[in-house]
Amino acid sequence: TDPVIEVEKLNFYYGSTEALHNIDLQFPRRQVTALIGPSGCGKSTFLRCLNRMNDMIDGTRVEGSLRLNGMEINAANLDVIELRRRVGMVFQKSNPFPKTIFENVVYGMRIAGIRDRTVLAETCEKALRGAGLWDEVKDRLNQSALGLSGGQMQRLCIARAIAVNPEVILMDEPCSALDPKSTARVEELIGELRENYTIIIVTHNMQQAARVSDYTAFFFEGLLVEFGLTNQLFMKP
Ligand code: ADP
Ligand code: ADP
Numbered sequence: 001t002d003p004v005i006e007v008e009k010l011n012f013y014y015g016s017t018e019a020l021h022n023i024d025l026q027f028p029r030r031q032v033t034a035l036i037g038p039s040g041c042g043k044s045t046f047l048r049c050l051n052r053m054n055d056m057i058d059g060t061r062v063e064g065s066l067r068l069n070g071m072e073i074n075a076a077n078l079d080v081i082e083l084r085r086r087v088g089m090v091f092q093k094s095n096p097f098p099k100t101i102f103e104n105v106v107y108g109m110r111i112a113g114i115r116d117r118t119v120l121a122e123t124c125e126k127a128l129r130g131a132g133l134w135d136e137v138k139d140r141l142n143q144s145a146l147g148l149s150g151g152q153m154q155r156l157c158i159a160r161a162i163a164v165n166p167e168v169i170l171m172d173e174p175c176s177a178l179d180p181k182s183t184a185r186v187e188e189l190i191g192e193l194r195e196n197y198t199i200i201i202v203t204h205n206m207q208q209a210a211r212v213s214d215y216t217a218f219f220f221e222g223l224l225v226e227f228g229l230t231n232q233l234f235m236k237p
Pocket of ligand 1 (some may be wrong): 040044126
């Protein structure tokens with residue numbers, strides 16, 4: 001196997017409270033892995049370890065090893081901005097900026113210092129096509145992203161993530177604020193994105209995990225209790 005992310009003996013603490021204990025997990029390349037388990041079991045904390053979003057929370061501590069294509073994610077001298085380009089994140093509530101649709105998509109490219117109009121425009125179109133949104137927004141790229149529907153905003157955030165060519169896309173309950181139709185659209189999109197990206201999705205919805213994922217990781221009280229092919233895990237009596 002050729003995992004994209006390898007996690008070894010991961011412990012995570014909020015102050016003196018241990019939220020993750022001795023997690024060993026490898027994420028298969030170009031597959032969808034669902035993280036499931038009851039509220040408070042550590043799924044979001046685990047996801048935030050993968051792009052160091054926990055760094056923003058005071059008093060946290062990580063032990064163990066997390067490698068992205070061989071690179072240690074917790075290295076002290078790591079370029080965290082570059083890490084977050086390589087490990088994109090889509091949140092539960094989509095968070096477009098109060099700017100144009102175009103500027104929302106090219107946000108990460110601007111941070112990366114890309115200024116060429118043609119490159120920005122071409123990449124914007126490609127990312128919006130990849131997120132299944134191009135036909136809906138191509139005539140209003142210069143209008144505010146805040147005029148989009150909830151489902152469109154969520155796909156816009158996916159376009160923003162893929163515009164900078166990440167290796168992994170993290171999704172934290174990406175459909176929990178969406179209606180059934182938009183949820184189905186995003187699930188279909190996840191199926192398409194797995195051709196090119198490794199996707200890790202947190203969901204509290206077992207049916208959704210069964211529908212969209214190739215692999216499933218069950219967490220319980222800070223422990224990884226089961227990991228395997230979704231088809232096999234969900235067939236167990
Ligand atoms: P979810 O289960 O969807 O992660 P929560 O309501 O548990 O939502 O958490 C919402 C926010 O509050 C998250 O950013 C989380 O990190 C933070 N949070 C959760 N538990 C605590 C806690 N015990 N102390 C401080 N912040 C917390
Ligand atoms: P899940 O995503 O599975 O709902 P979380 O990762 O949000 O679980 O939370 C795991 C544990 O860590 C919970 O006990 C939660 O209260 C605690 N926790 C989460 N965020 C914080 C925080 N910012 N500060 C302190 N404790 C937190």
